[in-house]
Structure formats: structure tokens, C-alpha cells
Amino acid sequence: MEDAIQTMVKVYLKSSKGKESLGKKEFQNLVKSQLGNILTGSDSKEAINNMAAGLDENQDGKVAFPEYMTLIGYLATSLSEQRCMTKDDFLNTTQALK
Numbered sequence: 450m451e452d453a454i455q456t457m458v459k460v461y462l463k464s465s466k467g468k469e470s471l472g473k474k475e476f477q478n479l480v481k482s483q484l485g486n487i488l489t490g491s492d493s494k495e496a497i498n499n500m501a502a503g504l505d506e507n508q509d510g511k512v513a514f515p516e517y518m519t520l521i522g523y524l525a526t527s528l529s530e531q532r533c534m535t536k537d538d539f540l541n542t543t544q545a546l547k
């Protein structure tokens with residue numbers, strides 16, 4: 450858990466080169482290199498730009514750390530929901546077998 454949090458921060462700082470926000474290109478590089486397997490559409494430049502625009506709450510054209518955390522939170526929620534679905538499917542299957 451601690452490693453995961455440190456990784457999230459390190460990846461962000463490495464991508465932003467120590468700056469406070471990620472520009473469009475830096476955000477694209479982060480998504481492509483770090484989230485290619487988890488995010489569908491991460492190979493599309495347009496999809497990533499749309500995502501950045503959606504995350505950009507203060508509309509300064511950049512993705513600041515809290516805005517990046519919104520993305521991480523969204524991904525974590527999606528993952529946990531998928532897991533719940535799998536658990537429900539398992540329960541349904543168990544019920545059906547009784």
C-alpha cells in the first residue's frame with residue numbers, strides 16, 4: 450500500500466519533471482507508459498486529450514496533482530466494481546448449483 454502511494458507520486462513527479470502540473474504531452478506520456486493496460490483508449494491521442502480536459506477542473510489546460518488523483522480514484526473505483534461483479538457472479542453460480 451505504501452509502495453503504491455509512493456509510486457503514484459513518483460510517476461507524477463517524473464512525468465511533470467518536478468513541475469506542479471502536467472502539460473498535454475506530459476499527461477499523454479504518463480497515460481501511455483503507465484496506464485496502457487488499465488485504460489481503454491489509451492492509444493488514442495484524442496481520447497487522452499479528452500480525458501485531460503475532463504480532469505482539468507480549473508481549466509488551465511494542465512493536469513495538476515489533485516486532478517490526476519481524480520483519475521486514479523476513478524480507476525480504483527472501476528477496478529473494485531469489477532471485482533464486486535466477479536464476486537456476485539460467483540455467488541450466483543454457487544446458488545444455481547444448489
Ligand SMILES: [Ca+2]
Nearest residue numbers: 505509511513
Ligand atoms: Ca488544471
